[in-house]
Amino acid sequence: MDIDIIRDYPTIESLRIKAKKNIPEFAFDYLDGGCNNEENLNRNIKDLKKIILEPRYLRNYKSSSTKKTLFGVEYDVPFGISPVGLQGLIWPNSSEILAKSALKNNIPFILSSVTTMDIEKTARLTDGNFWFQLYNPIDKNLRRDILKRAYDSGCKTLVILADVPTFGYRAKEIISGLSMPPKLTLKNILQILGKPHWALNTLIYGQPRFKNLSPYIKKNISMRQLGKFMDETFSGKINPDIIKPIREEWRGNLVLKGVSSVSDAKDAIKIGFDGIIVSNHGGRQLDAGNSSIKSLSKIVKHINKNKTEIMIDSGFRSGPDIARALAVGANFVFMGRPFMYGTAALGSKGGNHTISILKKQFQQIMDQLCCEKVDDLPSYISQ
Numbered sequence: 001m002d003i004d005i006i007r008d009y010p011t012i013e014s015l016r017i018k019a020k021k022n023i024p025e026f027a028f029d030y031l032d033g034g035c036n037n038e039e040n041l042n043r044n045i046k047d048l049k050k051i052i053l054e055p056r057y058l059r060n061y062k063s064s065s066t067k068k069t070l071f072g073v074e075y076d077v078p079f080g081i082s083p084v085g086l087q088g089l090i091w092p093n094s095s096e097i098l099a100k101s102a103l104k105n106n107i108p109f110i111l112s113s114v115t116t117m118d119i120e121k122t123a124r125l126t127d128g129n130f131w132f133q134l135y136n137p138i139d140k141n142l143r144r145d146i147l148k149r150a151y152d153s154g155c156k157t158l159v160i161l162a163d164v165p166t167f168g169y170r171a172k173e174i175i176s177g178l179s180m181p182p183k184l185t186l187k188n189i190l191q192i193l194g195k196p197h198w199a200l201n202t203l204i205y206g207q208p209r210f211k212n213l214s215p216y217i218k219k220n221i222s223m224r225q226l227g228k229f230m231d232e233t234f235s236g237k238i239n240p241d242i243i244k245p246i247r248e249e250w251r252g253n254l255v256l257k258g259v260s261s262v263s264d265a266k267d268a269i270k271i272g273f274d275g276i277i278v279s280n281h282g283g284r285q286l287d288a289g290n291s292s293i294k295s296l297s298k299i300v301k302h303i304n305k306n307k308t309e310i311m312i313d314s315g316f317r318s319g320p321d322i323a324r325a326l327a328v329g330a331n332f333v334f335m336g337r338p339f340m341y342g343t344a345a346l347g348s349k350g351g352n353h354t355i356s357i358l359k360k361q362f363q364q365i366m367d368q369l370c371c372e373k374v375d376d377l378p379s380y381i382s383q
């Protein structure tokens, strides 16, 4: 690890502060904000801190392994990169930076349908080791086409989103008038002029576009037009009848993301999902909802994690946070904003650096607890 980078940016919060300085306000608000009063966003972070772990110093402890197998693949650490839309708007080329970092560090990378890098490029950058998050197209031929592109590119895990039956009400995005590409209002021009590094990189890499959807979508549409296109072409509403044909056609693992109730978790298994991601979209959809760690603690009482992969995201910012969720019963943790703070703060070095902070912190807490295997973490929770 680069000594200067770790000294200057030892935590995810230090990357967040630098990211805020580096990118225009409208991009930072899009990345950082939650819905309504941001209560669920804050609850995610606050509730995690309530999980306390107890070490076992007198055990005959030798060393810890941070490796974890998920869907038959052994990863170096039990965490990965959540799907994030419009990544190139937050930091130019950030999808590419993160995909390469995921491969280098042997962690999973989930590509969003609505980000700024396409399936085919992701496959090249990850050697085919990527997951794909599908916004479900209403037209079955369109769905088949996207899924064929993903499967043929090497993707073996498909993620379906449960928690976007409607757009989140996000005041910061409403105020900043977020659009794709950014609208050149006086306010936005002033913001862009104040961030020359971001502006230069946008010039170098070109305006961000929805590259995954470019075969199906008109170019250069605004956020409002995108909303209309998404409403007409994709549906965020899901039910067993919608999932059934996807389950029949998709030959890989099927994961439901955005589960925050026991009933959805049970239904997901009945419908045929192989795994769930307990998530509230990082507090961007339902402000009155439970924190994801609280949802997890309810769900693990009803679902057998040896039969169904139980994963989680929303609010994770450190190695201890990751250990907390695994101790509560998750098999794996994903994160969205931390990796984006990293690339917005440090550009091409941001992906590797963010992963290395989290890896180092996670290794430290495993050693500190004297916990040898990731799967043993549940026995370290303070009752």
Ligand SMILES: Cc1cc2nc3c(=O)[nH]c(=O)nc-3n(C[C@H](O)[C@H](O)[C@H](O)COP(=O)(O)O)c2cc1C
Pocket: 030, 031, 032, 082, 083, 084, 085, 086, 112, 113, 114, 115, 133, 161, 257, 279, 280, 281, 282, 283, 284, 313, 314, 315, 316, 334, 335, 336, 337, 338
């Ligand atoms: C800016 C932004 C865009 C997102 N876009 C998507 C998306 O396109 N698809 C998706 O499944 N989730 C999306 N999410 C949710 C993330 O996958 C993830 O659930 C969330 O970021 C987890 O919370 P965290 O940021 O606290 O780690 C987005 C999140 C953010 C912050």
